[in-house]
Amino acid sequence: MGIRLDGASAFSGAIISPYYDSLLVKVIAQAGDLESSCAKMNRALREFRVRGVKTNIPFLLNVLENQKFLNGNVDTYFIDENPQLFKFTPSQNRAQKLLSYLGTVLVNGPSTPLATPLKPAEIKPHIPAIPIDILEPPRGLRQILLEKGPEEFAKAVRQHNGLLLMDTTFRDAHQSLLATRIRTHDLLNISPYVAHNFHNLYSLENWGGATFDVALRFLHECPWERLIDMRKAIPNIPFQMLLRGANAVGYTNYPDNVVYKFCDLSVQCGMDIFRVFDSLNYLPNLILGMDAAGKAGGVIEAAISYTGDVSDSSRTKYDLKYYTNLADELVKAGTHVLCIKDMAGLLKPKAAGILIDAIRQRQPDVPIHIHTHDTAGAGVAAMLECAKAGADVVDVAVDSMSGMTSQPSMGAVVASLQGTPSDTKFDLRNISEYSAYWEQTRTLYAPFECTTTMKSGNADVYLNEIPGGQYTNLQFQAYSLGLGEFFEDVKKAYREANLLLGDIIKVTPSSKVVGDFAQFMVQNKLTADDVLNKAEELSFPKSVVEFLQGAIGEPHGGFPEPLRSKILKDMPRVKGRPGESLDPLDFGKLEKDLREIHPTITEKDVMSAALYPQVTNDYLHFKEAFGPVDKLETRIFLTGPKVGEEFDVTIEKGKTLGIKTLAMAEDLTVNGEREVFFEMNGQLRSVFIKDKEAVKELHIHPKADKSNKNQVGAPMPGTVIDIRVKVGDSVEKGAALIVISAMKMEMVVQAPKAGKIASLNITQGYKLEGDDLLLTME
Template sequence: MERIAPTTAHALAGAFALEMWGGATFDVAMRFLHEDPWDRLDRLRALVPNIPFQMLLRGANAVGYTSYPDNVVYEFCKQARAHGVDVFRVFDSLNYVENLKLGIDAVRQANGVVEATVCYTGDVTNPARHPKYTLEYYLDIVDELVALDIHILGIKDMAGLLKPRAARLLIGAIRERHPDLPIHVHTHDTAGAGVASMIACVEAGADIIDLAVDSMSGVTSQPCMGAVVSALEGSEYDTGIPPETVHTLNAYWEQTRLLYSCFDPGVKAADTSVYAHEMPGGQYTNLLFQAQSLGLGSRWKDVKAAYAEANRICGDLVKVTPSSKVVGDMAQFMVSNHLSGDDVLERAATLSFPRSVVEFFQGYLGQPVGGFPEELRAAIVRDAPRIDGRPGAALAPLDFDQLRRDLEDKWGPGSIRDVDLLSAALYPAVFDEFQAVRQKYGNLSLIPTPLFLSPLDINEEIQVQLDVGKRLIIRYVALGPLQTDTARRDVYFELNGEPRVATVDDASVKPEVVARARADPADKGQLGAPMSGAVVEVKVAVGDSVAAGQAVCILSAMKMETVVGAPAAGVVKSLDVAVGDNLGTGDLICSIASE
């Protein structure tokens, strides 16, 4: 990104904005790349001073997956603005206006551009199929947002459901009602109709549309920039960006994408079944990877069908992070446990649902359009507390001073910046892991991409630019034998011509896999894992009395946590898991004897 940034600053000088943080990018930078998202923002801002930067703000959820205290959202917007974000696309995963109001006010206080956003789902040309999401519904929300004195209206079509005819109807109606309101439309191209839909939006009165460079566009990404720029060239809607400029950027990204080909999910073509399951583009490939990781890769068709069923029984939700995670987790839970939607409705009082599902029905994300399906809500929430208003209003302000003291106790005095406090507040576990990696390995963002992804060959040499005028020349010489007692090896290399040796863990050495006991389905006192995952918390001990449905442990798999409840009331006779254990579906967790 840094290498192409100066060229981008010149080539796209007439663009409305470049998106910096969208979807899960803040989380992914720390979790998978071990890079600081604030540093990335600073470095790109220095290289692109002339184009506004935009980001997604999940209303009261900031850039996280749950609700946070109000002061966290306000401080996040303040710091994001100070580090270079200009335009904040504020949305809520349920179109819950109370959550939107908080995000809008936080951006306004940070002196950012407020782009208040309506998430699009359903089909305004076919209200019989989605009776909640009619044209009047969207116009009413737009009116509410305009009354809040916003700068720009955003339409976020996260699943690519906005067909060309629907685009003309929706955008045309908004433009007629609000002739001076700037309108910004975002879509995904999962079904293959994205280019046509964006051109329809332009013709109906949209001012700004989101596109992706050709080689990074299409399917679950945004529509193709080169196609739209070329299609509009010479018309009254000419973008002013020469097609040759797009070609230049595309050539760079075409080669760069090859470096990450091992992570390509293999989605080769459009998928019009999105109009049935309505899975957001940002979730589609993630859910596919999660399904493969959970052993459900061969049942991807079933996962998509279950997604539609999960959405139905949850009440037909607006589906975008984090509400889409609720539906996705429910879908994978259903497929893993061979449950239909009707099975879930019938057995909800006895099932161990993913934590995201339980918290949604508790009200931690806000209030869905038309309210919750109350019978299902009662069965899932049970005795847990409920929130019937804006979730953040009930949360105590975060004590940033205490958080700083806690983090500096862990990572060293003076090691925590103001922005680190926000990273830790939003993603405590991910931030801890990021800090541990940073302390062990240093700033990994300086390493060339191929080396980050795969090791050097013997006698291969690389250069690492630490700073202006400070460059390391590293040559890999040899690998020492495995130290069987510690699973470590010595690595021999030259640093700027001087011999060096470092002792490293050999991650290729796998511990012996111990066969785990399996729960007997015929024994109602034996609790088996409802799905594959790692044990992250154990909530009972041998000898404890438990009620039916009481939490026994928490499993985590691919960012999906499942609270596993006792199958019956009684006393814990045996506990067969510990924190850190990796379980397969059906592995024995505990045995309970009736009192």
């Protein structure tokens, strides 16, 4: 470090690296007084970029902004008496990190797994213009909510003339069609247009459900920042999220204080309406989520998950009385809005009229909101029937993001109701422009398209009952497990698995249980009879075992017997609400532990870690290594730029990087790295990226001999996440040996017999193929 004052008019600073004595840069700033001279030096130091070594620039900047120093009131004890000078945030170095990301994608391929061989289109979607002379978007229902509170908001909805719409384009539509892969970058591009032209929406669904997990896991962006940024762009339309009751936005139960804190932080970041549901319609879980949303100040929209067919008198498990009784309970528990959540698109038009009319007669004052999927192609007809029967709000998606496993078409519903008492008062020309943006944007996500296999509506959903939001994810899971060509078999097995489990309500996380079960059956070529007959010998997916233990609640009609007893044997069972017995999470300890590894975390990161510990940790490591990748255009984020391509990246307001990809070295360095060359803001830059394929050692893992009863093989491809035994351990039949994870599905491999562990052939984190040898027993 070097600091020297020359009179009152000049300041000189030496920038020194503590690691390289030879690196010394001297900067002199001169002005009429010390304060002006310091201001010049401050700007000069902030514009310095020294890569690859640490410098004392952050310390010097602290000195330059210290008021005692600016007043010239310093002596030789100045540094000793001001230890805060050494407290500074390390340089973000975002530009260089982004180059490292781009280089990594160019050398090693996409960081986000692409589900199909299709590539993103080379297109920049046209963003429709908004009037430049109108600064503020028109008032919407959110102003009523902010000014008068949830109860008055609900009254305004019930008294509204005409049918209200919720637009799902920002969440469920792309979850259902594109495996939840739409990035914040593309959502923010169209947000101002939505704020100005769709201000009379009931709400915009833009958060919760799978978007939280996928944002962290696959898109490498913070879901909280997405919510905050969208709130700034759309201040007038209520935001709506999907809350999985006691499961929050996860797949398991959490301590109650986690759910309450999550809802509170969500409201602080801009959330308004919480659609609270439980995957089994289990009231204790539902009521916990409702209470958490209400105490946070949000609108409670309690949802009844719909399955079966109330228009078919032969289907008696989920009859009309079941739904009307449940609606009464949710109104009694304090819901502001009542929702029917038809997550698989099973609500036929006739059933819709029967169900909504029955609930409306019993609950004349409560707004009714209907959610469906258009998987079979009957969604528009069903929503029109709901409006006729007394529903206040229905879910739609903009035309180019509607249909099939998504929601019914916004344009079709709007046009069908024009000139009727239910007229929505939306302008079809605005819908057309909005749709055109998404039609182009959707082509950027070609690798995730459900239309690679599903080209039209499919009425087989009335048989398999696969939720629309699960359909594409289930398809991509099947591909990752090597079952892509057997997806029709997976769909049939889904129906069988559901019936084996007792015909349960299927929505996250119970739908994951059925999906895991179905893929397990196809992977191992098991029929329903095989499962029943061999249940005591098989190693079932972890989610199936936990469901049968009662980890997500109790299904209507109870658990299936004797299957439950055969699978669980003497494993423990959960009684009552699963999360009730969990100790409160110590957020202080969690933050302390997380900050030791990631010093710059925020309260939002801690909350994410409470829900998804490993996923959040991986996200934070990725962000620290590669910077704000969410600022990249989607095609470049997914597959990288072409050699010679020029593009801009705006990393914050007023700071845009001009990048050009120049070349990639053909030869490897001695460390197995390739040098990738860029030009950034006119300056030559390069990064060294390890080529994973070039340096990968040839290693063939042995397969388990199925004829040898002492060898235990991997029941599916995946990653070893837990090894619960060691060589020499004696185990009983059915004991947990290894835990394998693949695409969010975890499976516990159990001992096929009693014996001793003779050898282990895997280690923690090992990548496995199906039938790879895990261990040998004796």
